[in-house]
Amino acid sequence: MFSKACEYGIKASIFIAINSFENKRVSPKEISEEIDSPTAFTAKILQALVRHNIIDSVKGAYGGFEIDKKRISSIKLSQIVNAIDGDKIYKGCGLGLHTCGEEHPCPVHDKFKVVRTELKDMLENTNLEELALDIKSGVAFLKI
């Protein structure tokens, strides 16, 4: 469904959000330990998220990754997915015809677009805050 990079990106963002609520910055090492991902690879993904203005980085002593508290509730899952996997999950799908769409559909188009639309809506209507709260409350987990 999503690439590994995207999975790590989502989990990392959630962990950063949790810590940002407590005014703490976190390092790639802490993040990768918490979300059970390879550290250096995770660091690359964090760079991409910074470039896409989803998270912020502060270099130097006492630096790390953070998200402005006020923005956490406005960051949608779709932004993270889009930053890392691009828009193929919304556009190219099903049988991956080069030219697809209503006028030139592949055989599964009608059935597929229902699912795709639901996925899109879900990603666009889920924000980082609610995901972070589920972790804090112990309702959901980031690893194992």
Next chain:
Amino acid sequence: MFSKACEYGIKASIFIAINSFENKRVSPKEISEEIDSPTAFTAKILQALVRHNIIDSVKGAYGGFEIDKKRISSIKLSQIVNAIDGDKIYKGCGLGLHTCGEEHPCPVHDKFKVVRTELKDMLENTNLEELALDIKSGVAFLKI
């Protein structure tokens, strides 16, 4: 969403079904031309579909790939997907935790399972016959 191999497998199965309705066997070359896929790679996928008893192969002169006409309407999209991509699309999903499920969900589980279930139901309720008919009637396309 699906692997390339799976996309090719679905399209190939549809093309074989169309021809089987007319009692024609088709070769990997014809198939790959019709679905715009690499021939040798497609041949590998056809082998896998044969091993999974989704399509049949006949060697020698006038041989090729076919599907028993009577079975076409009973072959579900889910069988093809499962034969090539396995069950990860139903089981592992979302954030890909090693141990997932209701008792140990990842943060997106509740939202994700709705989409996943819908995808599963769609795949299990779509059969090769209806897809083949859409191609024959010119409503849908296999390439470009």
Next chain:
DNA sequence: TTTAATTAGGACAAAATTATCTTAATTAAA
């Protein structure tokens, strides 16, 4: 039975994704 046609299978190659390592650039604190 021989032959030609055809799928099956294995070895190999290319490309994409995932992962690691080293060094550079930056920055806050001392």
Next chain:
DNA sequence: TTTAATTAAGATAATTTTGTCCTAATTAAA
């Protein structure tokens, strides 16, 4: 200003996926 801490970036490697090629096995027809 110097230093230590930290992210950024680039080079490289491992793995997986995708794709190619050659030969073997099978089989129907001649």
